[in-house]
Amino acid sequence: MNPIQTYLKENEEQFMDELFSLIRIPSVSSNPEHKDDMLACAQQWKDLLLKAGADEAMVMPSAGNPIVFAQKTVNPDAKTVLVYAHYDVMPAEPLELWKSEPFEPEIRDGKIWARGADDDKGQSFIQVKAFEYLVKHNLLTHNVKFIFEGEEEIGSPSLEEFCINHKELLKADIILVSDTSMLGAELPSLTTGLRGLAYWEIEVTGPNRDLHSGHFGGAVANPINTLCGMLAKVIDENGKITIPHFYDDVEEVPQAEREMIAQIPFNEEKYKEAIGVEELSGEAGYSTLERNSCRPSFDICGIWGGYTGEGSKTVLPSKAYAKVSCRLVPHQEHHKISQLFKEYIEKSAPKSVKVKVTPMHGGQGYVCPITLPAYQAAEKGFEIAFGKKPLAVRRGGSIPIISTFEQVLGIKTILMGFGLESNAIHSPNENLPLDIFRKGVEAVIEFHKAYK
Ligand SMILES: [Zn+2]
Numbered sequence: 001m002n003p004i005q006t007y008l009k010e011n012e013e014q015f016m017d018e019l020f021s022l023i024r025i026p027s028v029s030s031n032p033e034h035k036d037d038m039l040a041c042a043q044q045w046k047d048l049l050l051k052a053g054a055d056e057a058m059v060m061p062s063a064g065n066p067i068v069f070a071q072k073t074v075n076p077d078a079k080t081v082l083v084y085a086h087y088d089v090m091p092a093e094p095l096e097l098w099k100s101e102p103f104e105p106e107i108r109d110g111k112i113w114a115r116g117a118d119d120d121k122g123q124s125f126i127q128v129k130a131f132e133y134l135v136k137h138n139l140l141t142h143n144v145k146f147i148f149e150g151e152e153e154i155g156s157p158s159l160e161e162f163c164i165n166h167k168e169l170l171k172a173d174i175i176l177v178s179d180t181s182m183l184g185a186e187l188p189s190l191t192t193g194l195r196g197l198a199y200w201e202i203e204v205t206g207p208n209r210d211l212h213s214g215h216f217g218g219a220v221a222n223p224i225n226t227l228c229g230m231l232a233k234v235i236d237e238n239g240k241i242t243i244p245h246f247y248d249d250v251e252e253v254p255q256a257e258r259e260m261i262a263q264i265p266f267n268e269e270k271y272k273e274a275i276g277v278e279e280l281s282g283e284a285g286y287s288t289l290e291r292n293s294c295r296p297s298f299d300i301c302g303i304w305g306g307y308t309g310e311g312s313k314t315v316l317p318s319k320a321y322a323k324v325s326c327r328l329v330p331h332q333e334h335h336k337i338s339q340l341f342k343e344y345i346e347k348s349a350p351k352s353v354k355v356k357v358t359p360m361h362g363g364q365g366y367v368c369p370i371t372l373p374a375y376q377a378a379e380k381g382f383e384i385a386f387g388k389k390p391l392a393v394r395r396g397g398s399i400p401i402i403s404t405f406e407q408v409l410g411i412k413t414i415l416m417g418f419g420l421e422s423n424a425i426h427s428p429n430e431n432l433p434l435d436i437f438r439k440g441v442e443a444v445i446e447f448h449k450a451y452k
Contacts, residue, residue: 004442007133012434016112018048019125020105022087023114029065029088029154038065038150041087045124045148046070052128053135054146060166064158065150069169072135073143080143081374081451082172082411083131084401085124085179086152089116090426097428111431119425122432123178123418123440124148130444139449145172149401152179155199155361156401163408174374175405176447178440180395180417181425183264185436188386190378191415193293193394194402196328196365198337199301202227202345204320205354210306211316221352223320224305230348230355231322234298239283239291241298241326243344249331253294261289264391274421292396297327323360327396334362363400368412374451378416381447385439416447 001009008015027041028034042059049057049070057070065088092102092115100106105114112122127146134140147170149159163170180191206223207216236242253261266289272280282291291297301324306317326341328334338359349355368375370392382390395415402413418440424430 002442004133004445005438008129008438008441015125015129016107019112019122020114022048022121022125023105023116024103026092026103027088027116027150028091029151030091035065038088042066042068042148042150045087048128049146052132054131054144057146060162062149062158062162067150067159067162068148069146069166071143071145072131072140074140075143078142079174079451080145080172081448082145082147082170082175083127084175084177084405084413085127085146085148086120086150086156087124087148088150088153089119089121090153092428094428099429102428102430107434110435111433112437113429113431115430117430117432118419118423119430120152120179122437126418126437126440127176127178127444130441130448133441133445134448139445142448142451144448145170152399152401155197155363156404157361159401160404160408163404167409170409172409172411174372174451175402175409175411175413176374176378176444177399177402177413177415178417178444179399179419180397180415181419181421181423182417183391183393185420185433186388187265188382188388188390189393190375190382190390191395191417192368192370192375192392193330194366194415195293195296195394195396195398196330196332196334196363196403197325197398197400198328198334198341198362199323199325199360200338200341200345201358201360202231202322202324203356203358204305204349205318205356206320206352207316207318210318213314213316216316217314220316221350222316223353224303224317226350226353227303227305227320227322230345231300231303231324233348234324239281241296243337243340245340246296246337249333249336250296250329251331253290257294258290261287261294261393264289264393293394294329296329296332297396298324299326300324327398328365330365330367332365334364338362361400363398364403364407365398366402366406366413367394368414372412372414374412374414377447377451378414378443380450381416381443381445384446385443416444418443
């Protein structure tokens, strides 16, 4: 065991106590009922950062949930690493599918089970414990700042303004984020690209009230039927999105990169088995890994209306609703896509209904060059902790703020995430293997040691 591993083993009980008390605060940003929990969670992070060795830490107001900021200056002339994380979590529902309480963490089978165990309380905790080790052992040669926000899971609506207002405070040479996943526990990887996002809510209105489907059915347009019909046309039989001009700015994946993607070990059978589907589907001409990382996608996230209670009710509803989203790739501008979709759906609606499309949150995609010194330091960190050089991969998810950091602060981000597909983030039974926690801390410590 090396000194870092020994240190982690000796302090594990205390570290778990600290992490568990963070997890016990249900900081669900999408539900206003949790307003007080957001502040409580921010304050707890502030205390932990001070305890870890920050010179100063504070809970700062923003237009929305408070933001935690902390810093340690070891040498004003040295470089500065800014660690970004989020303390808010996704709702835990559906609760009945959890094997243990989502906000009462439990260790089973060598894993921590709870909402936020990985995303992002567990992963942020990795960053803070690595920092603590470096401070304690006098190994920090550059400055470190932390910014933890409480609105990542709802699209970070207040962070851009906060960045604009605090450019000097957030000044740094590189941003470090642990909020992404690796290809596997035995297959470490660094994320070099992220997809963007556009999100809408659609409201379709038919008759001025719910009607008797026997008296009116067949003669009056049913808003749910109409909505389903319109949405079904957004993707054609080849898996292409039919919104006019949607692909205009999409950069075709260079052949060299496609070859690299093809080298990523990927077992399609296991992938299907893990999610319980017989067959995969998507855009013709692209592999599964290309489809979910370098190509845009469209999904209906929720659809509702009419009668959904017990038994049956013969009704022709007045309203139908859907929430839909597109994952975008670098160079697609989310405001532009948002507008294109709105126009397309509103124009394609038949006169028999009224359609309103409301754009919700969105964000740009991101690419990190693998030639950056900080990227190479992260690569080294992984290599030491996991015993393998990590693969550079693009991921299908979105962290809209990463591109905002680039646009507002002019700083590139290193996505040094330690999640696993099986950690089930955003789903019931979210978890984080303890082994990954330990290796993660070691990798981040080695990153700081290697970053010059
Ligand atoms: Zn996250």
